[in-house]
Amino acid sequence: MKALVLQQQAEKIVPEILALSTDKRPSGDVIVDIHWSTLNYKDALAINGKAGVVRNYPMVPGIDFSGVIHHSEDPRFHVGQHVLLTGWGVGETHWGGLATQAKVPADYLTPLPEALSLRKAMIIGTAGFTAMLCVNALEEAGITPDKGEIVVSGASGGVGSVAIQLLTALGYDVVAISGREENSDYLRSIGAKKILPRSDYTHPAKPLGKQLWAGAIDTVGGDLLANLLAQISYNGAVAACGLAGGFTLPTTVMPFILRNVRLQGVDSVYYPAAKRSKVWERLAQLLPESFYEQISSEITLEQSVEYAKKLLNNQVTGRTLVNLRAE
Template sequence: MSFLACRVFENKKLENEGKESKVSHRLVQMELDELTAGDVVIRVEYSSINYKDALAASGRGKIMKQFPLNAGIDLAGVVEYSDSPNFSKGDRVLVNGCGVGEQFDGGLAQYARVQSDWVIKIPESYDARQAMIIGTAGFTAALAIHRMQVNDQKPEMGPVVVTGASGGVGSIAVNLLSKLGFEVIALTSRKSMHEYLFELGANKVVSEDELGMSDKPLGKALFGGAIDNIGGKTLSKIIAHTQLWGNVASIGLAQSPDLEAKVFPFILRGVSLLGISSTNCPMPLRTKLWHQFGRELPLPDFETIVSKEINLKDVSPYFDELIDKKHHGRLIVNCQ
């Protein structure tokens, strides 16, 4: 059976030219037996383009551990074949993280073959399309909120600032925090995103200059907590301005991977810095969080958050466009 996939290749350097290898992607026709190993075959209905997918397929980030490989770190669809007693043909399922799109063939394809240990049945609260509007970005936001709440983050501690607020993780974080009763400060450098972020539930939408943060190692307590997508100096400043016993969830490094924080916020205010790694989240917790959407965790405003739905055959230009901030919220891909 032949099917379409967005496949990423490493172009190795030519002999005696001394050029570094580069990565490129193209749409190809594949056969099932060309896919990486697994005991469940899924007919993919929807996937999405995450920041990590954009870095991988464009070659602007070293994401993939082997080549060639199908891009796409998440997918939702229907089980076509299963060697596992836990899944049957026709089951509606999703997969995110677990190395798909990094070490194993991912979801930007019409079919995927995965390990059954990675597969989650889609709850009745939402369908496959909505699962990918949530996607890895929404799952990551949910994981950050979960870790903050486990560490006793409460609305009465003060506003939660969300950096990179118009991106996929940021958009859903703003929306979910607002629905959970938190005051939300959305941080963005894009004035065009203000109306969108207010619609998601932000109480304030500001640039970094408007936050009133200083360069002091321990500044005035401005935030009850934070979900940070950009890292670098901004993250360092936020830590220094977080309230007593507040939690700062660190997710991304769009600004920089460097962290220059001093120990004062940790030892004088009890601030906690929480690392959020959605790729290798333990499966029991991963399953729990996916099943909390629509129950303990509110469903996001799907049609507000999805900025565009594209077809698999049209994905190519969107990788660079996402990195270059030409889109907001979620880009979902119809693979049918």
Template sequence: MDVQEPFPAMVVRETADGAASRIEELTLGDLPEGGVVIRVEYSSLNYKDALASQGHPGVVRSLPHVPGIDCAGEVVSSDAAEFRPGEKVLVTGYDLGSGAWGGYSQYVRVPAEWVVAMPDGLTPRLAMVYGTAGFTAAQCVQALVRGGVEPADGPVVVSGATGGVGTLAVAILAKLGYEVTAVSGKPDRHDSLLRLGAAEVAGRELLSGDDRPLLKSRWAGAVDTVGGAPLATLVRSLNHRGCVAACGLTAGEQLPLTVYPFILRGVTLAGIDSAKCPRAPRMEVWRLLSGDWRVDLPDELVSETDLAGLPEQISAMLAGDHFGRTLVVPSC
């Protein structure tokens, strides 16, 4: 591709009122430095992307900025011998879409160490049905498995089950034979979660426990995507030697807990960090997602948008009205 040939991207720029995003034309010469140029076939929408599109200072380090914390597509050029033009690859995490320009662009340029060769059994589209959300969900499930939580130990619970991470966590856990209770504040989506494999769907009130330092033992394990008081309730409701994997904070960053669940029940609170996941465990997660843990979400849980339609999807996510996975096709 000629370095001066224009292509579309969503660019966030500083404005008099803060920051705003719009679709612009860029060239390869505009892209940050890196060793591998990728033609993006698919990206996806995550909560972090929605914040980045608003120029949120906790996500975006400097403006102008291109959001999109994951992408999948085809190598155009590479300074690294391990990646050749025409090869299908994916990128999730690291600084993509936060410290560095991301996947809401027809082309990205990234360091070679960020790039993962497309695993057998995956396509760029399916890789982005997973995306950072699926990668995070799989790490959460790994934490439960490594924590000794087995399907025979009793029910597990997933909070924020209609979000990207929650949806995929429900699907993976159900496939592995766990009895899953999905917690969602969207009654109109409960049937979809049951079809996904949840044994039971409950409203948010399930996680609104009182202030006692310990609650009745109920869950063998949990995947929490919201943080705050609901996460504290989950920790206090775990069975002896239970485990909860935590990866979100939409309900708050404070955790109102005592040490009692940890020293009396021996529970584990496993933090999940997707962006900086080291290379070896990163490759293992993708091996699982393309193999034994592969799940195919029903069509009702996956939608697609081009860059022009992306602001509407971002607004829905920020308002709490988003459901499932939204794929972004930046070439349209």
């Protein structure tokens, strides 16, 4: 098998493309021939040696993948079956998807929905799965399209891009917050009605501001999330799933107790296996065919280190697809 391997050398993390013996793989009862993976923000952190992502070395990064069952010791899966994987600490504590093959516990796998190809599943990937969970959280909080506009932060990234498409498909009016003015046309093309500069939200937040939004999906955290909370209308809700802008929340209890605002954390890593197929079926139903053309770029395994640097430097728009079958 060929893989991107992260190795610790003194105080430095070194990424290399290596040919590995299959007996080096970690434990698991299913072997998958990987066709597609992706580059996510967490992968970029790991590849660039940022602290707090990878727990042990050597490690194969890649927090998701899709592929075909090569061998299975679990009766739920059979040779030749198409499957996908997101989360479960893969790429952090267990070898991940930036390889031509993976050996994983069967519980980590989800059967591929009939409406999706292996490639389409990874255009959606962890980012799309997380975005769907965020949209579900707003719906569960009673935020319907007639309540008002929904604001999405980190709109040019993977989660933000998919969230805009999903919300638009469901009839919501979406406002995008982005730090990249050059992406305005792209954001409008996927459904955003308005685009606001991220610089408007990086200052320390007031306890309360003008009520502007029925709800929000926040992928950034920090001051940006605090500013959004201060602008959420009475009975509104925020689904928060990211911390690229910081893990602290410099706000007060005032939005929660004076405006009845709900802050819902969204985790996609350990989302229950029994519920995952339903989420994927909904993604397949809601996303238009144009989605798969608008928000993805395709690279090879050999380009993944270069693109991981670009992703951390905010130079990548939408989803980055890694073709593990490319020659």
